[in-house]
Amino acid sequence: MSQNKQHPWTLPRAHSRYLLDVRVVVRAKETLFGRTKDIAEGGLGATIPNEISIGEIVELELQLPDVAEPLKIKAEVRYRHGFQYGFKFVNATEQQKEMIRRTTRDLRMA
DSSP states (O other), X not given: OXXXXXXXXXXXXXXXXXXXXXXEEEESSSEXXXXXXXXXXXXXXXXXXXXXXXXXXXXEEEOOTTOSSOEEEEEEEEEEETTEEEEEEOSOXXXXXXXXXXXXXXXXXX
């Protein structure tokens, strides 16, 4: 059996992750509430005590530290392990990416 096959979770990440623990609202088939675990320019990890299907497109809303307006951004559910979810941002605007970059400057890396 080949030992060269890499699993998706062993590949390097496109963006560094930063620890962030804030409330997140997930608008899917229903409105759900949870907590973020970490954030990166390309997505975030969160604990959501509900079921969301992998591949589903949702809207996330969260209040970033030191930012006046909440971040509302579309995201795809990329993975799920129990109530732990990984979301990849979809069609993030340059303004949204800049909000995230500014926030992560003051956060610890995950």
